[in-house]
Amino acid sequence: MRALTVTGRSLQVRDVPDPQPGPGELLVEAVALGICGTDREIVGAGRGTPPPGRDFLVLGHESLGRVVASAGAGTPAVGDLVVGVVRRPDPEPCGACARGQFDMCRNGRYTERGIKGLDGYGSTLWTVEPEYAVVLPAELGDGEVGVLLEPASVVAKAWEQIERIGGRAWFEPETVLVTGAGPIGQLAALLGVQRGLDVHVLDRVEDGPKPRLVRQLGAEYHHGTADEVLSRLRPDVVIEATGVGDLVFAAIAGTAAYGIICLTGVSTGGRALSFDAGSVGRDMVLENDAVVGSVNANLSHYALAVDALQRADHAWLESLITDRIPLQDAPTNAFATNSAVKTIVTF
16 A cells, blocks of 8 residues: 655655554555644654654644444444544553543653554554554545544644633633634634634735635634734733744733633744843733643544534635645645645545
């Protein structure tokens, strides 16, 4: 079979042996694979970890496939659309992993498909344990929108974290600002609109699909400076989806009282920023503000994401996918940083 692989920083499509399902595993034929910033970082910085004893990693953690061999009664059936979960708990589970909260692993010995220690879903065939295969409604296969389930699960977790933290006291947020209008930002805005909030999205582009998609949600799009937008909106919630240091600190300083800032973008580091830590700390204390980082997702978040995608306008979801690249062209064309919104690899 053919697979999208990375060795260090070298990306190629190569022939690899067909996978042989282990006892109780599903065999899945790939439909599509999403490409995100994590994949680009793995390729650009050589940060992927191959399986033990191997020098290359099959890339890809945003999957969509169709079952071609079932694992028996009570498991996904032949023909079912499935998405493979990314993370697996550590072999000697910490307290969180032992309770199904592997997204909150305390000791870092987890593995991740296509990222850390396990091959990903970027091959024409892949196997997966039934308990880590999320079955999708058939309509989410139209236009490959089911490939958005993994990023939607990350966003569903972020919203869960926000609402749990808000539950410290009376919490009825009205205004949310999402910084970044890429796939995570768009999906974060979608879930905010589904909650009946006044949603605003800030990004640097002035035209193209990003502003249009935000407005189609009924949200408001901004391309001004973060300080200006924050000072005008004073949002109750900020979901930061860029990892840009300036935006992170602007968000921390710019919320309403009892503001919650959820960081979902991973900063690249290497750039020093000057800011008034004393004033930021003082404001956070006096206003009972909270900052939380959120990454990955567990099975409960995938279930929340399925519900969110089912309730969304499917034409809008399909519009998020702006670049469809055949597998053989992926090394050349799928990892450019100028994708309008979402790039997927098709099989």
